[in-house]
Structures are given as C-alpha cells and as structure tokens.
Amino acid sequence: MIAMQATTGRATDAAASPVPAFMTRDVCVFYGQKQALTNVSLDIHRNQVTSLIGPSGCGKSTYLRCLNRMNDIIDGCRVTGSILLDGQDIYSGSMDVVHLRARVGMVFQKPNPFPKSIFENVAYGPRIHGIAKDKTELEAIVHNSLEKAGLLAEVKDRMDQPGTGLSGGQQQRLCIARAIAVQPEVILMDEPCSALDPIATARIEELIDELREHFAIVIVTHSMQQAARVSQRTGFFHLGILVETGDTEQIFTNPRDKRTQDYITGRFG
Amino acid sequence: MSLSTLLLALLVLSSLAFYLGRKKALSAAGSNLRTLHSLPNYYGYYLALWAGIPALAVFTLWLVLEPQIVQSLVVGGLPEAQRNLSPGRLGLLINDIRNLASGNIVSREVAPGLQEAADHYVRLRDTSRIALFVAVLALAVAGLTFGRQRIRANLRARNQVETVLKAFLIVGSTVAVLTTAGIVFSLVFEAGRFFVAVSPAEFLFGTEWSPQIALRKDQVGAQGAFGAVPLFAGTLLISVIAMCVAMPVGLMSAIYMAEYAPPKLRTVIKPILEILAGIPTVVYGFFAALTVAPFFRDTGAAVGLTISSESALAAGIVMGIMIIPFVSSLSDDVINAVPRAMREGSYGLGATQSETIRKVIIPAALPGIVGGFLLAISRAIGETMIVVMAAGLTANMTINPFHAVTTITVQIVTLLIGDQEFDSPKTLAAFALGLVLFLITLVLNIGALRIVKKYREQYE
Ligand SMILES: Nc1ncnc2c1ncn2[C@@H]1O[C@H](COP(=O)(O)OP(=O)(O)OP(=O)(O)O)[C@@H](O)[C@H]1O
Ligand SMILES: [Mg+2]
Numbered sequence A: 001m002i003a004m005q006a007t008t009g010r011a012t013d014a015a016a017s018p019v020p021a022f023m024t025r026d027v028c029v030f031y032g033q034k035q036a037l038t039n040v041s042l043d044i045h046r047n048q049v050t051s052l053i054g055p056s057g058c059g060k061s062t063y064l065r066c067l068n069r070m071n072d073i074i075d076g077c078r079v080t081g082s083i084l085l086d087g088q089d090i091y092s093g094s095m096d097v098v099h100l101r102a103r104v105g106m107v108f109q110k111p112n113p114f115p116k117s118i119f120e121n122v123a124y125g126p127r128i129h130g131i132a133k134d135k136t137e138l139e140a141i142v143h144n145s146l147e148k149a150g151l152l153a154e155v156k157d158r159m160d161q162p163g164t165g166l167s168g169g170q171q172q173r174l175c176i177a178r179a180i181a182v183q184p185e186v187i188l189m190d191e192p193c194s195a196l197d198p199i200a201t202a203r204i205e206e207l208i209d210e211l212r213e214h215f216a217i218v219i220v221t222h223s224m225q226q227a228a229r230v231s232q233r234t235g236f237f238h239l240g241i242l243v244e245t246g247d248t249e250q251i252f253t254n255p256r257d258k259r260t261q262d263y264i265t266g267r268f269g
Numbered sequence B: 001m002s003l004s005t006l007l008l009a010l011l012v013l014s015s016l017a018f019y020l021g022r023k024k025a026l027s028a029a030g031s032n033l034r035t036l037h038s039l040p041n042y043y044g045y046y047l048a049l050w051a052g053i054p055a056l057a058v059f060t061l062w063l064v065l066e067p068q069i070v071q072s073l074v075v076g077g078l079p080e081a082q083r084n085l086s087p088g089r090l091g092l093l094i095n096d097i098r099n100l101a102s103g104n105i106v107s108r109e110v111a112p113g114l115q116e117a118a119d120h121y122v123r124l125r126d127t128s129r130i131a132l133f134v135a136v137l138a139l140a141v142a143g144l145t146f147g148r149q150r151i152r153a154n155l156r157a158r159n160q161v162e163t164v165l166k167a168f169l170i171v172g173s174t175v176a177v178l179t180t181a182g183i184v185f186s187l188v189f190e191a192g193r194f195f196v197a198v199s200p201a202e203f204l205f206g207t208e209w210s211p212q213i214a215l216r217k218d219q220v221g222a223q224g225a226f227g228a229v230p231l232f233a234g235t236l237l238i239s240v241i242a243m244c245v246a247m248p249v250g251l252m253s254a255i256y257m258a259e260y261a262p263p264k265l266r267t268v269i270k271p272i273l274e275i276l277a278g279i280p281t282v283v284y285g286f287f288a289a290l291t292v293a294p295f296f297r298d299t300g301a302a303v304g305l306t307i308s309s310e311s312a313l314a315a316g317i318v319m320g321i322m323i324i325p326f327v328s329s330l331s332d333d334v335i336n337a338v339p340r341a342m343r344e345g346s347y348g349l350g351a352t353q354s355e356t357i358r359k360v361i362i363p364a365a366l367p368g369i370v371g372g373f374l375l376a377i378s379r380a381i382g383e384t385m386i387v388v389m390a391a392g393l394t395a396n397m398t399i400n401p402f403h404a405v406t407t408i409t410v411q412i413v414t415l416l417i418g419d420q421e422f423d424s425p426k427t428l429a430a431f432a433l434g435l436v437l438f439l440i441t442l443v444l445n446i447g448a449l450r451i452v453k454k455y456r457e458q459y460e
Helices: A002-016 A060-067 A097-103 A118-129 A135-148 A168-180 A198-211 A224-230 A248-253 A258-264 B003-029 B040-077 B087-101 B112-150 B157-197 B200-205 B229-260 B263-278 B281-303 B312-337 B340-348 B353-382 B385-390 B408-416 B425-458
Strands: A020-031 A034-045 A049-053 A077-085 A104-107 A186-190 A216-220 A233-238 A241-247
Touching: A020 A060, A034 A049, A034 A060, A034 A216, A034 A233, A049 A060, A049 A224, A060 A077, A060 A186, A060 A216, A097 A104, A104 A168, A104 B340, A118 A135, A118 A168, A118 B353, A135 A168, A135 A198, A168 A186, A168 A198, A168 B340, A198 A216, A198 A224, A216 A224, A224 A248, A233 A248, A233 A258, A241 A248, A241 A258, A248 A258, B003 B040, B003 B112, B040 B087, B040 B112, B040 B157, B087 B112, B157 B200, B157 B425, B229 B263, B229 B312, B229 B353, B229 B408, B263 B312, B281 B312, B281 B385, B312 B353, B312 B385, B340 B353, B353 B408, B353 B425, B385 B408, B408 B425
Parallel strands: A034 A241, A049 A216, A049 A233, A104 A186, A186 A216
Antiparallel strands: A020 A034, A020 A077, A233 A241
C-alpha cells in the first residue's frame, strides 16, 4: 500500500517535473565559418509548450531545426554538442533521420501545403511511414488529424480540392494536421502565426493548447503575448546564446538577466 | 562627301541638339528646377529627336526613291529607238549604263551614245546627292530651331519623348509580326495551289508517296502519288523513338543536377549538357549515319535481325540524344523553381530524398516538365539533317524501327533539291508538307506554353 502510494506519488511528481523529451547540451551550430549558436543547453518537456523568443537573427530557427535535423539539408551547416531524444543521441550514426522526423514533426513559418488535394496533404506522412493498414484506417487518420487541427468542419466537403486553394490560416492548420497525422511525439513550430490574422492566430493558439495533451511542443514566436499565453516554459535567445530559460511566468514577471528584461519590456529588439 | 559623312553630320547635329535642348530647358527653368515639367535630359532628347527624325526620314525616303527617279530621267534622255526596246533588253541596257557610270566592266562595246547616257547618269546622281545633303542638313537645322522654340518650362517633354520611343518599339515588333505573317501566308497560298492539283483528302489519307512526275508524256508513273501518310508515320516513329531516349535520360539528368549534384559539379555539368544543344545537327547526322546506323546493322546481324543500314532506330536515337539538353535544361529549371518550402515540408514529415522527389517535386513540376517535353518534340519533328543522313529517303509505310523510313522534313528537302519547276505539284507538295509541319509544331508549342504558364501561376 505504501509502495503503491509511493509509486503514485512519484507519478504525480513526474507530471509536475517530467523526464524531458529532448535534452540538449552545449549545442553549437556553424554555417560554414560563421557560428550561429553557442553552447545552448535546454530541456524540452512532454505535455508542455516551450516557447523560444529573442530578437531576429539570434538563432531560434537554427536551434529548432537542430531538433529534427532539418539543418542536414543546408550545405555547410555543422552541429556539435549533444541532442538526446529519450536518451538517444539524434546525431549518432544509429539514428535514422527518417524515423527521427517521424517522431519530431515540424510546422513552418509560411504555410507550405503540397500542391495536392487536402486529403492527400494529410495522408502524405502516414503513407510514407506505412502507418495505416488500409484505406479506411488512412481515412480515419486524416479525419482525426483534421479534427484535431480544427479544420475538419471547414473542409470535410472538399477533401479532394487542392490544399493550396485554402486561405492562409486554413493552410497553416492544414500543415498542422499534416504534421500530427504522423503521430509524432514532439511538434516544432517556427513562427506558425506570423502570416495570420488575429482570429486565425487565436484558433491556432487554442489548438496548441489542446495539442499539448498529447505532444511536446516547441514554438518560436516574436509575439511576447503569444509566448506568455501559450507556453509553460520560455527560453530567451540573444546573439546565438541561450541567455535565460525558465517557467514562462517567471521569465515574464521576474527575469533574472538584464537582457531578458530589456527584451520583454521592449527596450531593444 | 559620302553618305556616311552625312549620317555622321546628322549624329553630330542631334548631339548638339541634345545639348542645346538641355541648356534651353535649364535656362527656362531659371533658379528653380522644380518648375520644369520633365527632367532636363528629356528636353535634350526632345530636341535631338526634332533634329534627327525628320531629316532621317527624308534621307531614307530619298535613298529609296532616287534610283527610280534617276533611271527614268536617264531613259527619258535616250534616243527614241532605245527607249522603245522590250523591258528585258531595256533593263540590260540600263544595267550597262550603271556599270559604265561606276567604272565596271560592260557587256558590250562602248558606243558614244552609251557613254553619253552614263555621263548623264553620273551627273544626275551627283546632283541628287548634293540636293540630298542640302535637304537633310537644312531639315535637321530647321527641326532643331523649331523644336528649340517650343521648349518652355511647362513643355511635356518626357511624355512626348516616350511616345516617340513607343512608336519605335511598335514599328520594330510590327516588322517581326509582318514577316511571320508573310511567311505563313505564302505557305498557305502555295499549299492552296497544290491542293488544286491534288485533293486534300488524297494528300492527308493516301498511303502512297511517290512524287516523281514524268517530264515527258511517255514516261511511266506520269501521275505521281501524293499520299502523305507514310511520311506522317515515319515522322511519328522517329519522334517517338527520340522521346523514348530523351525523356528518361533528360529527366533523370535534370533530377540529378537539381537535387543530388553538389553545386560545384552542377556548375560544370550543366554547361556541358548545354553544349550538346550547340552541336550542329549535321554533325549529329554523320555520327548517326557513319557510327550508330552501322553499329545497329552489325549488332542486328549478329543476333539474327535484319536491320537496314539506314534505319528509323538509328535516326531516332541520335535525334533523342540531340534533344536531351532541351528536356534536361527545361526540367532542371522547373524542378529548381519548386519552392524550397515544398521540399522542407516533405523532409520535415520524414520523407526521404527520393520520396520527396517522386511524390512532391515531380508532381509539382510536372506541368513544366511536360511543357519541356512538348517543346522538345516539336524540335524533333522539325529536325531534318539527322533523318536525311540516317533514316533514308524511302517512304515506307511501316512502324518497324529497323526499316528505313522518311519524314516530312526530309521529303521537303528532296522535293526542292535541284532544278525544279515552281508550278508542278511535285514542288508545290513541299509547301503543303511545310504547312502540315507548321501546324503540328504550332499546336505543340501553344500547348507547351499554355501548360508552362499555368504552372507558373501555381506559385505566384
Ligand atoms: N542557411 C544559412 N546559411 C548561413 N547563415 C545562416 C543560415 N540560416 C541562418 N543563418 C544565420 O544564422 C543566424 C541565426 O539565424 P536564425 O534563422 O536561426 O535566426 P532567427 O532567430 O530564427 O531569426 P528570425 O527571428 O528573424 O527568424 C543568423 O545570423 C543568420 O544569418
Ligand atoms: Mg527564424
């Protein structure tokens, strides 16, 4: 009984401070000779939204793209340090980048639906990873993902029309549906609302909050309000270094570093 | 003074006008440049145009009309007997007068009358030249003075200069369009004459092509046969073979260049591939005739196939090689035009490079690739040299690639080679074939451009 309680106790404890999905230590990134990130050490937790803020060009996107090795496709980009996903080094030889990207999905700053039908856009990931056994299952996955992305109601009568014909906000939700259809563990979002109007932004923020139940989410944003609204933890980047990281509330109410304070109060940007 | 001196003088005057116009405008503006309607340079151009264009127009007109006028004056001065010669002989005479005037060799003994006429001719021409000089320069100066008077601060010089420029551009494009229209018209006209002799139905659906027409009544085959189907079949066969070569090779090399090749390699490979497009087709032709065709014949013999030494296969394959650069270069461009975001989206979902290429990039670039193929096909259909040299001249009605075939273009060439009458159906058939060829490539090109355009819109 006591043992039981202890286990339960630890479980609750783990929920409060869970084992991180990502553990990154001393990550440095170089574009050719130029160093874009220096010694970034950050944990990404499950069931939490981690937001990355900082002035333009400070390396937020670069860091994000390390987490699913999207930097691999950039010529001359080199990453050092350790990035562990569930304890496994994602840059080690034994990590298959295809599996990694299936586990760590990404939503880009600009909506980039494929020039295919809405259905095919969402079915793309499950198809290449062979997630669905048959057509009915695939349809179920597509519906489910669109539902979760809050887009199903708007598109269920036009699944075979091109995804590029949707509005900007709808396209972005389509891209989110596309990412979650692969059933990843972590979703990386690089300024997902920068091209959207306030209503579409609000919908996506709502969505992020719901997605948090199932995924670990990292979001890069230029909007302090957005970071404060959707995230539980925040990291502040400046000139390629991670200046400060902590609970969102603490960062925004009581930053420890002068630079963070200047940034969030709008003294520089 | 020669004509080039006059042109030079005109140029100098125009430059002077530019300078004067600018100066006048500046002085008209006074201390405040903003009161000028246009930038000072426009007033310069304005005046230069006034000085240059009327003078140049008169100059051109003069040069066009001068020979006729001088000639008729000279003829008018000839003795009665010579004036009444037949037009042909009169032409010869005038030619001699001209030659004599410019000191060339003459085709007859120089009679005193002839020498007199030549002197008359020279005198007239010299007068005309002097008059031309005076007229042109006077007009230039007059234009300059007149234009200069019109320059005020509120003169809309920019608008007027731009109107003139636009007129020049319109004239230029009209010349291009009219030339094309003229060519098409003559094609249609001559083809029409052919279809009077041979019915269109026989031409389009007949399966017998033997355009030899007897020169004498008693020769055999006096009628000739103008069924063009064997030519269409031959053209189609060779084009299909060429596309079977060019499509996969071109597309694969485009994909390699666009997606796999490191940038350094790409900068080397791409120009090399484009050199292929610069090789004269006659070189491909003898490559086909002397290397490829015998190779196929010998290989065929070795495995027990009869392949004639002039075969559709050899011509088609070499033509395919020739159009590889079209396919690869155009495909490479459209593949590169697929936005980077599309690739990242696919990679981000865990797709491999080949999956991304097959499922995202090629479908996205497909319309452009198809457009490239169509352009390449129309190029293949219009190709002549390779086929003349490697596929033979016999109009076989066959789809067997091992046989000799002939194409539309080759027949046009053979119909027109040598001395021909220009009103026999044999020669006119060339125009009918040309018309068919033109229509085919026109349709292909329009289709290709449509598709390419539609594709462009997709990402804009
Ligand atoms: N492909 C690249 N090649 C070379 N340098 C790059 C490349 N991508 C980014 N950089 C450089 O790395 C640094 C960090 O860029 P990054 O895109 O990560 O900034 P960011 O924080 O996302 O900025 P923003 O808020 O404007 O998106 C910048 O100085 C940038 O110039
Ligand atoms: Mg960025």
